[in-house]
Amino acid sequence: MNQVHIRQTLASEAARCRALIRRGEHAGPTAGLAPGCVQANLMILPRPLADEFLLFCQRNPKPCPLLAVTEPGQYAVPAAGDGIDLRRDVPKYRVWRHGELVSEPGDLMDVWQDDLVSFLIGCSFSFEEALLADGIDVRHISQGVNVPMYRTSIPTAGAASLNGPLVVSMRPMKASDAIRAIQITSRFPSVHGAPVHLGDPAHIGIRDIGRPDYGDPVTIHKDEIPVFWACGVTPQAIIHTVKPAFSITHAPGHMLITDISNTSLASF
Incomplete structure (x- = not known):
């Protein structure tokens, strides 16, 4: 073809x-x-x-x-x-x-x-296709729910009157898959690129990983870590601010x- x-x-x-x-x-x-x-x-x-x-x-x-x-x-x-x-x-x-x-x-x-x-x-959603093609489970897709998204304590770079917190999306993965996901998503800077944080959500101001600010919670297994990407819902947090x-x-x-x-x- x-x-x-x-x-x-x-x-x-x-x-x-x-x-x-x-x-x-x-x-x-x-x-x-x-x-x-x-x-x-x-x-x-x-x-x-x-x-x-x-x-x-x-x-x-x-x-x-x-x-x-x-x-x-x-x-x-x-x-x-x-x-x-x-x-x-x-x-x-x-x-x-x-x-x-x-x-x-x-x-x-x-x-x-x-x-x-x-x-x-x-x-x-664009880089998720590449993750799936590499055999990495994208939990919200496999569970049939909306991706979990969170407001963080990470500030955005303000412009005139516009400012507010960074919003991130989260996908739980085994450590080996997280490393591979960094490599894969780095190829796609036009759709957020590599993750901004891995591991303890408290380090970026997320108090309860089970209660996303947007979307739905997903299962995180004991052998997995949460992986966070910058999210295009950030402008909605700016509106709120x-x-x-x-x-x-x-x-x-x-x-x-x-x-x-x-x-x-x-x-x-």
Whole structure:
């Protein structure tokens, strides 16, 4: 199978999944959907805050690796996929006002504004495919739940009015698998890259590993250690801290599926 045919096949599957989401036939987390395709976190802000957030992403590339940025009011993203509509192609959105979550709609048709700028941010679901291919268990996938995510005591690099804590996602692994996971995920800086912490969660301010701030808890066996990656949900912690008048994100684990291939993001 040549590369053109592979890209066409991936794009077709991504479009099929987006169509299911748009019709309301898939409303849950997107982990495991459209294998081979990049999934993206979403941050949508009014134009006056967009420049600040762009600077924030540049200063915090681990949690916020940018895949695409739209013009104000634009909801199509041709670079990420043919026919993408950012107002309708995420299973669950979050609408925030003054830092408070006010709704989790299945589309944005009632709240969309012409000044909104959308940021597509790399997602760790992309490197999970490489972990699975190497025989490493990805616990939230094998248990059929949403990935556990935690606010930490690690500060982000602030930009103007934007600041707050780093959010991490966690996957438990045996030590030997954790070493291999570092090697594998280091190849994917556009989707968070290597872990930011291994071992004792208290060292990064996590008090109870069994109670994630976002997502679901997973089983951690006695011979395993928790491995933490920077997470694209970090902007939601920033919203909670800074409390902008209006903003929109994806619901954690409910991502935008793009036509971009995971392998195209590998740096080596």
